[in-house]
Amino acid sequence: MTRLSQAFLPTLKDPPSDAEAVSHMLMVRAGLIRRLGAGLWTWLPAGWRVLRKVEAIVREEMEAIGCQEMLMPVLQPAEPWQKTGRYGIEEMFKLSDRKGSPLVLAMTHEESITTHVAQEVRSYRDLPLMLFHIQTKERDEPRPRAGVLRTREFTMKDAYSFDRDEEGLARSYELQSEAYARILDRCGLRWYRVESDVGMMGGSEAHEYMAPCAAGEDAVALAPDFAANVEATELRAGDPGPNGGTVEVEPAIEVGNIFKLGTRYSEPLGATFLDESGVERPVVMGCYGIGPARIVAAAIEQGADERGIVWPASLAPWDIHLVSLAKGEGEERTAADALYAELRDAGAEVLYDDRDAGPGEKLTDAELLGCPLRLVVGRRGLERGVVEAGERAGGEHELPREEAGARALALLQGGDD
Amino acid sequence: MTRLSQAFLPTLKDPPSDAEAVSHMLMVRAGLIRRLGAGLWTWLPAGWRVLRKVEAIVREEMEAIGCQEMLMPVLQPAEPWQKTGRYGIEEMFKLSDRKGSPLVLAMTHEESITTHVAQEVRSYRDLPLMLFHIQTKERDEPRPRAGVLRTREFTMKDAYSFDRDEEGLARSYELQSEAYARILDRCGLRWYRVESDVGMMGGSEAHEYMAPCAAGEDAVALAPDFAANVEATELRAGDPGPNGGTVEVEPAIEVGNIFKLGTRYSEPLGATFLDESGVERPVVMGCYGIGPARIVAAAIEQGADERGIVWPASLAPWDIHLVSLAKGEGEERTAADALYAELRDAGAEVLYDDRDAGPGEKLTDAELLGCPLRLVVGRRGLERGVVEAGERAGGEHELPREEAGARALALLQGGDD
Numbered sequence: 001m002t003r004l005s006q007a008f009l010p011t012l013k014d015p016p017s018d019a020e021a022v023s024h025m026l027m028v029r030a031g032l033i034r035r036l037g038a039g040l041w042t043w044l045p046a047g048w049r050v051l052r053k054v055e056a057i058v059r060e061e062m063e064a065i066g067c068q069e070m071l072m073p074v075l076q077p078a079e080p081w082q083k084t085g086r087y088g089i090e091e092m093f094k095l096s097d098r099k100g101s102p103l104v105l106a107m108t109h110e111e112s113i114t115t116h117v118a119q120e121v122r123s124y125r126d127l128p129l130m131l132f133h134i135q136t137k138e139r140d141e142p143r144p145r146a147g148v149l150r151t152r153e154f155t156m157k158d159a160y161s162f163d164r165d166e167e168g169l170a171r172s173y174e175l176q177s178e179a180y181a182r183i184l185d186r187c188g189l190r191w192y193r194v195e196s197d198v199g200m201m202g203g204s205e206a207h208e209y210m211a212p213c214a215a216g217e218d219a220v221a222l223a224p225d226f227a228a229n230v231e232a233t234e235l236r237a238g239d240p241g242p243n244g245g246t247v248e249v250e251p252a253i254e255v256g257n258i259f260k261l262g263t264r265y266s267e268p269l270g271a272t273f274l275d276e277s278g279v280e281r282p283v284v285m286g287c288y289g290i291g292p293a294r295i296v297a298a299a300i301e302q303g304a305d306e307r308g309i310v311w312p313a314s315l316a317p318w319d320i321h322l323v324s325l326a327k328g329e330g331e332e333r334t335a336a337d338a339l340y341a342e343l344r345d346a347g348a349e350v351l352y353d354d355r356d357a358g359p360g361e362k363l364t365d366a367e368l369l370g371c372p373l374r375l376v377v378g379r380r381g382l383e384r385g386v387v388e389a390g391e392r393a394g395g396e397h398e399l400p401r402e403e404a405g406a407r408a409l410a411l412l413q414g415g416d417d
Numbered sequence: 418m419t420r421l422s423q424a425f426l427p428t429l430k431d432p433p434s435d436a437e438a439v440s441h442m443l444m445v446r447a448g449l450i451r452r453l454g455a456g457l458w459t460w461l462p463a464g465w466r467v468l469r470k471v472e473a474i475v476r477e478e479m480e481a482i483g484c485q486e487m488l489m490p491v492l493q494p495a496e497p498w499q500k501t502g503r504y505g506i507e508e509m510f511k512l513s514d515r516k517g518s519p520l521v522l523a524m525t526h527e528e529s530i531t532t533h534v535a536q537e538v539r540s541y542r543d544l545p546l547m548l549f550h551i552q553t554k555e556r557d558e559p560r561p562r563a564g565v566l567r568t569r570e571f572t573m574k575d576a577y578s579f580d581r582d583e584e585g586l587a588r589s590y591e592l593q594s595e596a597y598a599r600i601l602d603r604c605g606l607r608w609y610r611v612e613s614d615v616g617m618m619g620g621s622e623a624h625e626y627m628a629p630c631a632a633g634e635d636a637v638a639l640a641p642d643f644a645a646n647v648e649a650t651e652l653r654a655g656d657p658g659p660n661g662g663t664v665e666v667e668p669a670i671e672v673g674n675i676f677k678l679g680t681r682y683s684e685p686l687g688a689t690f691l692d693e694s695g696v697e698r699p700v701v702m703g704c705y706g707i708g709p710a711r712i713v714a715a716a717i718e719q720g721a722d723e724r725g726i727v728w729p730a731s732l733a734p735w736d737i738h739l740v741s742l743a744k745g746e747g748e749e750r751t752a753a754d755a756l757y758a759e760l761r762d763a764g765a766e767v768l769y770d771d772r773d774a775g776p777g778e779k780l781t782d783a784e785l786l787g788c789p790l791r792l793v794v795g796r797r798g799l800e801r802g803v804v805e806a807g808e809r810a811g812g813e814h815e816l817p818r819e820e821a822g823a824r825a826l827a828l829l830q831g832g833d834d
Contacts, residue, residue: 008485008548037493041490042488043489070461071468072453073457074491075522075570077455095510097569
């Protein structure tokens, strides 16, 4: 669906000088993101395709558990934040409008969702309820770093559950927890769920979802049948594990977190319901966050090799990176054009490198961008009647020219070539 | 796909006391939006479904003309705005980070897109290029009004074109113009394209897309084969039209605008390219905005009747509003459940009113919410072997019970019942 000669996909030979994390280097080099300011990143078209794939997976799994999507503003009145005592949070951007009224840029949406629920929910019949949105967040981060891993603006999925009691909250928490497992599995991550403390969110219980990788700022303590947040445990690397074996500590990226909030927000904001006997009770809440950008970065960190990104199939910007080695018109070009059309018509997402560039540059870019399957249509292969296919995760094949389209699609499906 | 008993879809009998515009009243009453603060609105699940349908149409039509989607930040450094001389715009929110660095909340993205293009585009070979994003915008609006029509936070699609010369710009402008016609037609709007002045955007030529309706803040002068922005013309209502007939002036909502920017931004921000002879030239730009929320409001304004919203089929939150009149279990409930399952399996988007409420409330809500087809499964109809079908735009039918699903789907497709 995309011809590279017309795409805004600027790859770089060298990483930015300030980049340390593998994901930061590769995302910039592969043309996925560009920096607009400190901790402020633009998602270029290829990167945006990836981020939207994560969002689509998140959305599907939220809908599958009956969680309803909506959208709340980023810019918000200060008042609800004053009511919950969170107006003082140092990382929150504060500003005034032209009339001098205080506003904030939301970094999380408990205050707004609870305000709405307080207005609309009346009775136990309106519960349970689960709502989510995928929205921009702003945070006055003192030390933005590592590309999209720690930024001042980012997209989050926040879900919120509303129940009549702790038992209901436990059920909602479990539903979300199961959805998180499916989301992270579908995104191809290696991940752990660990207990964590509740921090600025308040509440009674919380878990973090950790994706181990070198660039992680957090750490997980791992042993057989055991995973824990290093901050929250006495365990040390080399200690015996609680279920045998030895504890290893790995750096990890926090890609999601879930909290049992209880009545931390419903009480100050007046979100109550009438139970069967007409007694007014505060709604019992949970909140469930996931960071799509961090999932993208973690997938890169966990999969990359020395040549570039190796995408999980579910997140790749395109299924197939089709390289034509042709210069100008002729049989080579015609064969590549025909294969492009065939794959596209079959519904595959194809990036077609039709640029007037050398084979070295084209093949290097294909490795860097890391789509699951690379097809090369060149004169030498055509003379032998084949198209070269390389699986990015390993595995080289020669596909008979006449069957190249069908065989490539079979390779994508995990079948034989 | 949605059971009303579990949905967050709070309808109201009475409009908010401050509401004057029909769309404002109906969007609040039908549970599409709720106010979080002055000019700050939350899109509840039903409203968000509608807004996402508009966004999907916009996205498809942008992609169809080779315009590539990306995402740029809302929070931005002040510097590029200082370079273009737009840092002083009064409606722009300004703030500082914890280090005291000046930041802005972008209300439009010429500065950021041009900064990126300046870094990446080198040669005439990199042009033409069209990019877009669908992003939150913030505007320190002095007089928020009319629900989502004039707000302080809103979503916009902005597209930007980059060409080597005015001739290229004219082609890009025409492509966008054609896409806009398809978008507004697909959204079911009655609309006019009128010349306008360039305002704060700068540039040489501009058009606005106007949807006539009572709540419009702008106005269009209309006569046979003629439409113009009232601000930009000497015409007055009652004057003879330039192509015959008489001029009528109608209030209208501006749902989109397109601008030939020329080098207004590329020069101060250094976006240049080398032409074939190695001469450095400024890139020639255009920009193309569309407001999905205003399209939603205009569709409501143009279609509504005294009972509520009448959605164009392409924007309706659900295709079918299925009302069960059953109280408790029994044949009535079983028949409605079966019809719900059948329609859902056939791929229709169905809102199923399975609430424990009276028929009056259910039917009133169905009219208010305005989905194209209402099906009513009740005891009296079942006794006669029929399901009642009402097209929201007019037309009542009785569908034989056994064929109700298939006949309802045929009605949606515009066939006979």
